[in-house]
Amino acid sequence: MEEIKNTNENPVEHKPKNFIYEIIDEDIKTEKFGKQVHTRFPPEPNGYLHIGHAKSICLNYGIARDYKGKFNLRFDDTNPEKEEQEYVDSIVEDVKWLGADFEERILYASDYFEQMYKWAVELIKKGKAYVCDLNADEIRATRGTLTEPGKDSPYRNRTVEENLDLFERMRKGEFENGAKTLRAKIDMASPNFNMRDPIMYRVVHAEHHRQGNSWCIYPTYDWAHGNEDSLEGITHSICTLEFENHRPLYDWFLDSLGVYHPKQIEFARLNLSYTVMSKRRLLQLVKEKHVDDWDDPRMPTISGYRRRGYTPEAIRNFAEIIGVAKRDALTDISLLEFAIRDDLNKNAQRVMAVLRPLKVVITNYEGEENLDAVNNPEKPEAGSRTVPFSKELFIEESDFMEDPPKGFHRLVPAGEVRLRYAYIIKCEEVIKDATGKVIELHCTYDKDTKSGSGASTKKVKGVIHWVSANNAVDAEVRLYDRLFTVENPGAEEDWLGKINPNSLEVISDAKIEPFIKNAKPLDKFQFERLGYFCVDTKYTTAEKLVFNRTVTLKDSWGKKS
RNA sequence: UGCCCCAUAGUGUAAUUGGCAACACGUCUGACUCUGGAUCAGAAGACUUCAGGUUCGACCCCUGAUGGGGCAGCCA
Numbered sequence: 001m002e003e004i005k006n007t008n009e010n011p012v013e014h015k016p017k018n019f020i021y022e023i024i025d026e027d028i029k030t031e032k033f034g035k036q037v038h039t040r041f042p043p044e045p046n047g048y049l050h051i052g053h054a055k056s057i058c059l060n061y062g063i064a065r066d067y068k069g070k071f072n073l074r075f076d077d078t079n080p081e082k083e084e085q086e087y088v089d090s091i092v093e094d095v096k097w098l099g100a101d102f103e104e105r106i107l108y109a110s111d112y113f114e115q116m117y118k119w120a121v122e123l124i125k126k127g128k129a130y131v132c133d134l135n136a137d138e139i140r141a142t143r144g145t146l147t148e149p150g151k152d153s154p155y156r157n158r159t160v161e162e163n164l165d166l167f168e169r170m171r172k173g174e175f176e177n178g179a180k181t182l183r184a185k186i187d188m189a190s191p192n193f194n195m196r197d198p199i200m201y202r203v204v205h206a207e208h209h210r211q212g213n214s215w216c217i218y219p220t221y222d223w224a225h226g227n228e229d230s231l232e233g234i235t236h237s238i239c240t241l242e243f244e245n246h247r248p249l250y251d252w253f254l255d256s257l258g259v260y261h262p263k264q265i266e267f268a269r270l271n272l273s274y275t276v277m278s279k280r281r282l283l284q285l286v287k288e289k290h291v292d293d294w295d296d297p298r299m300p301t302i303s304g305y306r307r308r309g310y311t312p313e314a315i316r317n318f319a320e321i322i323g324v325a326k327r328d329a330l331t332d333i334s335l336l337e338f339a340i341r342d343d344l345n346k347n348a349q350r351v352m353a354v355l356r357p358l359k360v361v362i363t364n365y366e367g368e369e370n371l372d373a374v375n376n377p378e379k380p381e382a383g384s385r386t387v388p389f390s391k392e393l394f395i396e397e398s399d400f401m402e403d404p405p406k407g408f409h410r411l412v413p414a415g416e417v418r419l420r421y422a423y424i425i426k427c428e429e430v431i432k433d434a435t436g437k438v439i440e441l442h443c444t445y446d447k448d449t450k451s452g453s454g455a456s457t458k459k460v461k462g463v464i465h466w467v468s469a470n471n472a473v474d475a476e477v478r479l480y481d482r483l484f485t486v487e488n489p490g491a492e493e494d495w496l497g498k499i500n501p502n503s504l505e506v507i508s509d510a511k512i513e514p515f516i517k518n519a520k521p522l523d524k525f526q527f528e529r530l531g532y533f534c535v536d537t538k539y540t541t542a543e544k545l546v547f548n549r550t551v552t553l554k555d556s557w558g559k560k561s
Numbered sequence: 562u563g564c565c566c567c568a569u570a571g572u573g574u575a576a577u578u579g580g581c582a583a584c585a586c587g588u589c590u591g592a593c594u595c596u597g598g599a600u601c602a603g604a605a606g607a608c609u610u611c612a613g614g615u616u617c618g619a620c621c622c623c624u625g626a627u628g629g630g631g632c633a634g635c636c637a
Contacts, residue, residue, distance in 0.1 A: 022577075044637055079636060136635055143633055147563045150633090181635055191564040193633055202635035221637050245565055245632050266566085268630095273572085279637090321585060323574040325567090328630055332572040335586050345599060352596095378599065409597080418595055451595065463595045529596045557597045 017066075018324040020059070020265055024067065024236060027263070033235040037069030040234050041095065041102075042076045042109075042225070045087035045209070047279035048294040049094045049302045051315070051336070052270040058319035059267070060238055061100035072232055073102035077110045078224045080208035088209070090294070094302040098312050109219075109228050110211050116219050116227050117171065119257055120182060120200060124163045128256050129200060130156055131166035132183045139181075142188075143196050149189035150196045156185060167201075173216045175203050184223070186252065194249045198222055226250045229262040237262045240269040241328065270322065271330045274482035275300045276490045290499055291483075295538075297548045298483045298503050308480070309524050309534025309550030311347075314340040330488055337551050344524060344532040344550065346378050352387065352420065352465040353512040353527035355477055357394035359440045359469065362425060365391045368468075372452060373421040385515050389422050392469035394511045396529075399464040400441060402430060407557075409461035411441070417462040420528065424449040424460055465528045472511035475545040477533065479505040510547075519545060529553065 016022045028035050039060040043053065064071035073095055077083050092106060123129040132155045134142065144150030158166070170180055182201040190196055200223040205216045219227075229237045237250075244266045254261040271277055276285075277300060285291050285299070294301050297308035305315065318339035322331055350373070368390040375382040399410040399417075411417040416426045422445075429442035449458055481503050489495040512527075519525070521537040531552035539546040 016577085018574085042637095046637080076637070082636075139635075140633075145563085145633060149563095178635060183635095193564085196633085199635050204635080218635090220635070225637085241566070242631060243637090247565095268567085321573075323585095325574070327567045329573065332587075335573065338586055341598090350596080377596085407597095420595060422595095424595095460595090462597085465596075526596085526598085529598075531598095553596075553598050555597065 017062075018267075019326070020063070020236070020238065020267065020324060021066075023263075023265060024063065027235070028067075032263070036233075036235055037064060037067035038072070038233055038235045039064050039069065039238060040072040040074050040229070040232065041100070042074045042228070043091050044076045044079065044082070045084060045091060046079070046082040047087060047283055048090050050277055050279070050282060051272060051300045051302065051305065051318075052277045053094075054098060054302055054315050055270045055319050055322070055324075056238070056240075057095060057098055057100045058316055059324055061102075062319075063236070063238075065101075069235070070105075071100060071102055072105045072107055072234070073100075074107040074228060074232065075109060076221070076225065076228070077108055077208070077210065078219050078221065080204060080206040080211075080218065083209055085209045090303060094306075097306060098302065098315065107232065108210060109224055110208060112224075112228055112231055113211065113215055113219070115231065116224060119227060119259075120219075120223070121164065121167065123184070123200075123256060124167060124182075125160055126256065127160060127185065129163070129182055129184050130158050131163050131170065132156070132181050132197075133179070134181075135178055139199075143193065144188065152188050153183070153197065156197070170201065170203055170217050171215075173205070177203050177205055179203060182217075184249075184253070184256075186249075192245055192248055194222065194246050195252070198249060222246055222249050223253060226254045226262070226264075227257075230254055230257075230260045233260065234262045237264045239264060239266055241266050241326065242269075266326070267324050268326055268328045271328065271488070271490070272300060272336065273330055273333045273487045274484050274489070275333075276484070276495065278490065281490070281495070284496075288496075290496070292538075297478070297536075298480050306522075307534075307537055308548050309344075309522075309532060310340050311343050311524075314343040317343070333482070340551055341532070341554065344526065347376070348524045348526040348532055349375055349382065350377070350528055351513055351515055351525045352467055353475070353477075353510055353516070353525075353530065353533070354394045354396050354465065354467045354472075355479075355507050355510050355527075355530065356397040357467075357509065357511050358397045358400060358438065360393045360395050360425075360466070361440065361442050362391050362393065362445050363428065363442050364444045367391075368470075371421050371450075387421055387513050387515070388468045388471040389419075390468045390470055393419070393466045394469055394472065395419075395441075395464055395466045399462075400427070400438065402438060410464055411462070416458075416460050417464055418449070418460050419445075419466045420463050421451045422466070423447065423451075424458055465530075467511040467513050469511075471514045473514055473516050473545065475510045475512050475516070475547060476539070477507045477510040477547045477549065478536065479507065479549045481505075512545075516545065524550070526553075 041060050061071045132153045142151040181199045183197045186195045188196045201217045204218050247264050295303035295307045370386040373387045404412045418424045425443040425445045431440040433439050483503050484498045485500045486498045489498045519535050521535045523535045532550040533547040536546040
């Protein structure tokens with residue numbers, strides 16, 4: 001590893017993590033921005049944040065942290081028709097939860113509207129912007145095509161005085177929506193569409209969630225974004241690939257203004273298999289009730305993952321694992337699942353829970369006793385707890401098979417299996433109902449095989465989990481599967497038709513050991529042999545615990561719970 | 562059709578011109594185990610999209626081709 005020599009008072013040493021770090025290293029070396037590093041995350045408050053945003057947040061905040069620079073949270077709230085305070089609130093919560101420290105700098109593009117207006121006036125005075133009377137259709141018609149240049153607007157050569165007057169009257173509200181725009185005067189023949197006299201301001205008579213009705217003209221993204229970055233002293237303005245073609249315009253505006261000029265860098269957005277990642281589609285899933293809400297545990301939103309039981313550490317680690325590059329890719333969901341399993345394995349309290357109970361009677365056992373169970377084998381300091389054992393138990397339906405396939409080493413007729421933390425039992429009798437369904441098992445236990453007694457010389461292949469019937473806590477457990485049946489639903493014409501009809505299974509009569517009683521919303525557990533589960537924040541009540549399955553345990557046998 | 566960007570194992574990334582192309586996930590073995598988890602040991606899997614060129618030497622530089630992505634909102 002080569003150390004980066006940095007004479008800065010904030011020395012930074014690291015191996016470049018990705019191409020953006022290389023660019024920044026170079027900029028520090030040449031002192032393009034002095035030796036400062038200042039990034040930002042600029043969401044539009046028109047939806048909830050998703051895991052793709054998490055990637056961007058981790059990238060931007062990570063850079064600020066690694067270079068001992070600053071990181072801003074800034075709302076790009078330039079379109080009053082789509083934005084809402086609810087989204088602002090959720091975004092602030094999600095960014096904080098992820099642990100990206102913006103040092104209380106919650107900034108808003110709308111706070112810069114006055115300054116942007118002044119700069120627009122400057123551009124008009126420099127002859128670089130003009131008021132255009134063409135309507136939307138006319139502008140589209142004169143913009144040209146992929147192969148043909150556009151045509152100059154008939155209003156392109158208005159005098160500075162006329163432009164100034166018209167622009168002021170636009171602001172005053174003298175014109176209807178869409179009647180006039182302010183356009184940059186660049187080049188209608190440019191091969192880059194963004195340079196064909198792009199629109200800087202449009203008339204929109206709408207109430208802004210923060211500015212109320214003080215404005216009826218709103219800046220477009222291209223005009224506003226560089227201004228915002230410049231005003232905040234951002235050094236590296238990191239965005240996704242689709243803005244690559246906009247960079248010449250970003251540069252043109254800032255150069256024309258002659259103001260501080262940050263560097264825009266683009267990277268590939270995250271695509272995750274078996275889900276969709278565009279806000280438009282996520283909004284549609286919510287609006288059309290294909291899911292519960294933005295925080296439905298099946299949603300790839302940050303709030304969805306939080307509710308499902310993901311931790312910020314796991315998501316941050318995931319962002320680290322997938323890296324950053326410029327080629328568009330489809331990341332396999334298994335990388336995300338690894339990140340959360342890795343975290344929860346080390347940190348989650350273990351507990352025994354039976355999802356589909358099958359009653360077991362230990363015919364030669366009387367009374368009740370308390371057994372000792374380890375809370376987390378990966379974390380000895382977590383200690384142990386007590387688990388009640390008695391004559392009547394529940395085991396998992398799938399842990400018994402009357403006619404087992406080869407390799408099945410759980411309970412079978414006349415077979416033995418260990419009850420975890422308890423005794424080895426033997427299946428003596430299988431009881432069925434009229435339809436032939438197994439409804440109860442009669443077993444005997446071997447009192448010399450008690451866990452931890454050291455007395456057992458007996459070895460069995462299988463260990464299964466169980467819950468004492470009298471002491472069991474009833475709970476609802478919600479099992480989630482991928483939301484879509486195809487790897488890349490976003491690429492499908494009929495993507496809604498690819499929704500997995502079995503993405504949610506609700507189990508209403510799960511049995512859990514009594515330790516679970518005091519669980520609070522968002523508490524995370526490993527249900528032994530089944531997976532990781534998290535107390536739901538929405539459906540859990542004082543009377544009933546509801547769990548979301550975060551992710552299953554890895555399983556080399558192939559059971560399906 | 563015009564412009565811009567990209568191209569490395571199944572997946573995501575690395576290798577800033579050189580001894581067998583690395584890491585993580587996933588997959589497969591084996592060991593261990595009172596979680597078919599974890600852990601440990603190991604394996605398979607890439608002629609670095611193709612074709613030329615520069616060079617003693619190219620994943621890396623150049624040219625072309627092919628493939629993929631983006632752009633014709635008064636969205637961001």
